[in-house]
Amino acid sequence: MAKSRMTLAEALATSARIDLSKVDATTDADIRRHMVEDGFDPDEDIRDEDIISPARIRKRLGMSQRTFAGAIKVPLSTLQNWEQGRP
Numbered sequence: 001m002a003k004s005r006m007t008l009a010e011a012l013a014t015s016a017r018i019d020l021s022k023v024d025a026t027t028d029a030d031i032r033r034h035m036v037e038d039g040f041d042p043d044e045d046i047r048d049e050d051i052i053s054p055a056r057i058r059k060r061l062g063m064s065q066r067t068f069a070g071a072i073k074v075p076l077s078t079l080q081n082w083e084q085g086r087p
Helices: 008-013 020-025 028-037 054-061 065-071 076-083
Strands: none
Touching: 054 065, 054 076, 065 076
């Protein structure tokens, strides 16, 4: 399967193809069923090594905190708190 590549500017300019009404209608039972169908144990604890920090993702994308916060639609202060390990 070929990978398509785009620049950061192209990615940010692309509108998301997500039907938010479907996201809002998804129940915990739906998510659980999907996990089982995908071969995951929904009762398994999340391991620390499975978590990728927002800072690592942001830096890998070459984005500033302000740009990344805007891209994921969270306040800049929220992203800064996540990156500094504050709740």
